[in-house]
Each structure stands twice: as C-alpha cells, then as structure tokens.
C-alpha cells in the first residue's frame with residue numbers, strides 16, 4: 001500500500017509565524033512514517049506559498065524549528081477540486097517560477113500548522129474548501145468564530161454557557177459612549193478591567209487596566225489592533241485549559257483531555273511570559289481542581305466545542321475564579337501550539353494518546369470528513 005502524502009503548511013502571514021516554525025518541525029519529525037510521507041509548504045510573511053521541500057533527514061536533526069523557505073520555488077494551491085483515478089481527493093500545487101513551468105506537486109491531505117490571523121481565522125480554510133482539500137482542524141465557520149473572542153462569547157452566552165463578563169467597544173464609538181462604558185464597567189466589574197483586541201492571539205493587544213485614568217489610553221492602544229475591543233471583568237483567575245478532540249465516532253460527543261493549570265509568573269500570561277521567558281509560567285498537569293469542578297468544567301469545554309462549531313480539535317481555555325469558584329469561558333484556540341512540549345499534545349499524552357497517534361487521529365478525521 002502506498003503511503004498517504006501529507007502536506008504540512010507552516011509559516012503564515014501572521015504575528016505567530018515563528019511559533020509555527022516550531023509547531024511544524026515537531027509535526028514533521030513525529031508524523032508516523034509507517035503510514036505517511038511528509039511534504040512541506042512554507043507561507044512567507046507576505047503570504048506567498050513555497051514548495052519548501054524539507055528533506056526527510058530533517059526528522060533526525062536536532063533543529064526545533066523548520067527553516068524559513070522564502071527562497072524555495074513559489075507555488076499556488078490550485079483552488080478547484082482534483083481527484084486521483086479512484087475518485088479520492090488530492091491537492092495540487094502548481095509552480096509559478098519559469099524554471100518549473102507546467103510542473104505540479106500533489107499531496108493527499110493538508111495539516112495547517114500555522115497560527116493567528118490569516119491562518120487560524122478561516123481564511124486559509126476557505127482556500128482549502130474551494131479545492132475540496134482534506135485538511136486537519138476546524139472549517140471556515142469554526143475557525144472564524146474561534147478567532148473572534150467577542151463572537152465566541154456571544155454564542156456561548158446565547159447557549160447559556162458561562163463566559164467572562166464583558167462589554168464591547170467599537171472604534172467608532174464617541175468619547176461620550178466610551179465614557180459611559182467605563183462608568184458601567186467600573187460599576188459592574190470594578191478594577192482591574194481587561195481591555196483586549198477581539199481578534200488577536202499570543203496576548204497581543206491585551207491590557208490589564210487598574211485605574212480609571214489608564215482606561216482610555218489602553219482602549220486606544222487596543223484599537224490599533226482591531227476595531228472591536230472587549231472590556232472584561234478582571235478575574236482573579238486560575239487558568240485551566242482542556243484539549244478537545246472531535247470524536248471519530250460521529251454518534252458520540254467530542255473527547256476532552258485531562259485539564260492543565262497555567263500559573264503565570266508575570267502579572268498575567270503576557271506575550272513575554274509566553275515566549276520570552278522560559279520561566280514565564282508554571283504548568284500543572286493535571287490541574288489540581290476538585291473532582292466536582294473537573295466534571296463541570298469538562299462538560300463546559302465539551303459544550304463550548306460544540307456550540308462554537310469547532311471541528312477536529314481545539315484547546316479550550318477556562319478561568320476558575322479563585323474567590324468565588326465560579327468558572328467561565330475565556331477563549332478557544334482552533335490551531336493551538338503543537339510543539340512536542342505544547343499544551344495541546346501534552347494533555348493528550350497524559351490522557352493516553354501519544355503525539356504521533358494524535359496526528360494520525362487528526363489526519364483520519366480530516367480524510368473522513
């Protein structure tokens with residue numbers, strides 16, 4: 001039996017380009033070679049696709065990041081469906097450079113291992129859909145919802161699920177409207193308040209506001225990232241994360257992993273704490289929560305996955321209030337970090353599914369759909 005050709009897509013036109021190089025390197029190394037052959041497609045920071053052609057020997061190297069491959073020949077994913085002779089789908093990439101004119105490359109399934117804007121928000125998934133390409137993870141709708149912290153909360157709230165209390169500010173709101181929002185937030189939530197851009201990641205555009213005076217300046221900063229900004233109650237939060245996986249048995253609800261707790265050593269889980277400080281957070285796996293909390297929060301993570309139209313997999317991040325013991329949805333990540341030390345695969349590892357098995361499951365789900 002010939003092996004299934006897997007196209008790992010990495011890089012991406014997003015602020016999380018570098019994280020992607022690491023996630024994709026782990027995927028390349030740990031893909032089950034008994035079943036799959038690995039191919040690599042690099043998206044540069046301008047959005048051009050390159051046939052990266054990372055050699056198989058990379059799998060044995062000590063490198064933890066896939067290399068930038070902006071010099072590799074440029075290709076395009078042909079946006080109409082293509083099939084093998086037996087009718088099964090294939091994904092075709094055509095070279096753009098004259099040296100390879102007329103030449104194409106083919107794979108059977110795609111793994112988008114990219115994070116953030118243009119990658120995780122449904123944009124790339126729309127291209128895959130046009131080509132009827134099998135790909136891992138959420139489709140257009142789940143990706144777009146997952147990227148938007150405000151729409152996510154609105155849908156979860158509508159389904160009766162607990163979300164961090166919030167208000168919404170728009171870039172066109174008048175000063176008077178914003179002033180009224182501040183009065184309302186202060187009265188309803190008190191300080192600290194979190195101000196955050198609705199569609200960002202990696203704690204970019206997230207601010208902790210402790211005084212009335214800081215509110216407007218921070219809001220203006222957040223508007224540099226997005227015309228929609230959330231104003232949230234600052235929770236004395238224990239940050240509890242779950243990995244959720246679509247159930248291969250369609251008659252069963254999604255599978256939820258053991259939870260983890262992230263305890264940031266910074267004032268909150270900032271960009272620096274995430275990426276520039278190896279001691280930026282302590283990870284507790286499993287999270288030390290009561291059996292009752294575990295049951296309830298597991299159910300919440302599962303419900304959120306369903307309500308937000310997520311497919312394949314996602315990491316669901318909840319807050320557990322240290323004072324009141326109430327718990328809420330903070331956010332979901334439909335393309336969570338996927339390095340061998342990332343939370344998403346690590347939680348499945350302790351729940352009994354190895355990194356390689358997890359990849360196989362994601363690919364099988366993609367091909368089944």
Ligand SMILES: Nc1ncnc2c1ncn2[C@@H]1O[C@H](COP(=O)(O)OP(=O)(O)O)[C@@H](O)[C@H]1O
Pocket residue numbers: 164194196200201202203204206232233234235236237239264268269270317330331
């Ligand atoms: N309402 C809040 N109350 C307390 N801490 C918060 C709140 N919102 C965000 N944070 C802190 O900011 C971090 C980043 O915010 P988050 O909404 O998860 O955005 P991102 O998508 O960038 O991870 C969280 O991990 C948490 O430490």
Ligand SMILES: [Mg+2]
Pocket residue numbers: 203317331
């Ligand atoms: Mg987060």
